[in-house]
Amino acid sequence: xxxxxxxxxxxxxxxxxxxxxxxxxxxxxxxxxxxxxxxxxxxxxxxxxxxxxxxxxxxxxxxxxxxxxxxxxxxxxxxxxxxxxxxxxxxxxxxxxxxxxxxxxxxxxxxxxxxxxxxxxxxxxxxxxxxxxxxxxxxxxxxxxxxxxxxxxxxxxxxxxxxxxxxxxxxxxxxxxxxxxxxxxxxxxxxxxxxxxxxxxxxxxxxxxxxxxxxxxxxxxxxxxxxxxxxxxxxxxxxxxxxxxxxxxxxxxxxxxxxxxxxxxxxxxxxxxxxxxxxxxxxxxxxxxxxxxxxxxxxxxxxxxxxx
Numbered sequence: 001x002x003x004x005x006x007x008x009x010x011x012x013x014x015x016x017x018x019x020x021x022x023x024x025x026x027x028x029x030x031x032x033x034x035x036x037x038x039x040x041x042x043x044x045x046x047x048x049x050x051x052x053x054x055x056x057x058x059x060x061x062x063x064x065x066x067x068x069x070x071x072x073x074x075x076x077x078x079x080x081x082x083x084x085x086x087x088x089x090x091x092x093x094x095x096x097x098x099x100x101x102x103x104x105x106x107x108x109x110x111x112x113x114x115x116x117x118x119x120x121x122x123x124x125x126x127x128x129x130x131x132x133x134x135x136x137x138x139x140x141x142x143x144x145x146x147x148x149x150x151x152x153x154x155x156x157x158x159x160x161x162x163x164x165x166x167x168x169x170x171x172x173x174x175x176x177x178x179x180x181x182x183x184x185x186x187x188x189x190x191x192x193x194x195x196x197x198x199x200x201x202x203x204x205x206x207x208x209x210x211x212x213x214x215x216x217x218x219x220x221x222x223x224x225x226x227x228x229x230x231x232x233x234x235x236x237x238x239x240x241x242x243x244x245x246x247x248x249x250x251x252x253x254x255x256x257x258x259x260x261x262x263x264x265x266x267x268x269x270x271x272x273x274x275x276x277x278x279x280x281x282x283x284x285x286x287x288x289x290x291x292x293x294x295x296x297x298x299x300x301x302x303x304x305x306x307x308x
Contacts, residue, residue, distance in 0.1 A: 016161050019154035021278035022141045026096065027285065028163065029135055031270045033093035033106065036128055039263045040086050040113070047079050050117075057117045071115045085109065100140070107132040124264055130166065134159050160274060167271040168231040175227030184224050189213065191220035195257050204257040219253060226250050234275055244272060 006014070049055030052073050074082065086109055092102040110128040114121050138159035143151040178184040192213055195204040226246050233243035251265035273281065 016158050018157050019142075019144070020157045020160060022153055022155040023278050023281050023285070024274050024276065025135070025138065025155065025160050025163075026099070027281055028270060028273050029099060029103070030094050030096060031273060032128075032131060032135075032267070033090045035263065035267045035270055036106070036110070037086070037090040037094070038266065039124060039128075040090075040109075042260070042263065044083055044086075047083065048076060051079055051082065052076050057120070067118045068115065070117055071112060073116060100136075103132060103136045107136045124267055127166075127170075127267065131163060134162050134166075163271065164234075164274050167268065167274070168234055170268070171227045171230035175224055175230075178224055178227070184220065188217040188220065191223070192216035199258040199261065201257055201259050207257065223250055223253070240275055243275075247272065 043050055046055075052075065054076065057070070057073070085105070089102050089105045089109060092098055093106060107129070110125065110132055114125045114129050139156045141153050141155045144154050146152045182190070184190050192208075195216075196208065200208075227250075230243060230247070233239045233246070248269065251269055255262035255265040276284070
């Protein structure tokens with residue numbers, strides 16, 4: 001008598017390549033594009049120093065670091081048009097308009113941003129490149145008959161799984177590097193010391209005055225434990241609630257105590273959408289759409305009242 005239970009190989013193949021609801025990937029693309037718009041918008045205040053020869057670039061270090069030669073900077077006259085391209089491309093992705101075309105355009109933007117000066121690029125840049133590569137080559141969404149006379153949208157699961165794994169690998173490697181290549185287990189004042197440096201915000205300065213050193217040690221070890229424990233916490237449905245609450249608190253602490261790392265926190269929190277159930281995400285999107293329509297109706301009503 002043979003067992004009807006699928007083999008481990010079959011389960012693994014189904015996990016990675018089964019057809020799934022595309023709502024998680026679509027929602028992530030929209031929100032991730034919004035984080036990119038915020039990120040590039042912030043840096044655009046210094047656009048000429050960043051994108052043209054007017055600024056200082058560490059290009060002489062690229063050969064020493066084993067990196068490819070940098071892409072050429074752009075003339076000053078092109079910077080406003082580049083900003084307009086960023087706005088149009090990310091805006092189209094946020095609105096869900098022509099996502100396949102504008103995902104490739106956005107990928108070109110983030111690759112240029114990364115390669116024009118690799119030495120001074122941040123981890124955030126690299127993560128945008130990796131994720132938009134996955135989104136650009138993701139299989140198209142297909143309409144499949146649902147057996148009741150209608151159709152459902154389905155897409156291969158592998159881009160979703162790759163992006164989910166990206167978050168978990170990012171957390172795990174950050175935690176393990178702190179354990180094996182840092183001094184986080186030997187010095188309880190690491191976080192207390194770090195927030196007194198160039199990353200310090202006004203909130204961090206206030207916390208340094210009112211929070212005892214033991215409180216900083218508690219937050220430090222809590223952050224380290226979260227990064228190491230994140231993969232199993234996110235991997236199982238029963239523990240995802242804990243992962244979400246703990247992770248949001250973790251990123252909130254980063255956002256309020258470390259200057260400009262709020263953009264890093266927003267970027268990582270976008271990945272959390274990939275771990276929501278498709279039904280929950282459909283309900284959340286419907287609620288957001290209804291709220292926006294209601295807000296728009298109220299603004300239109302007020303505008304009409306003023307005209308009268």
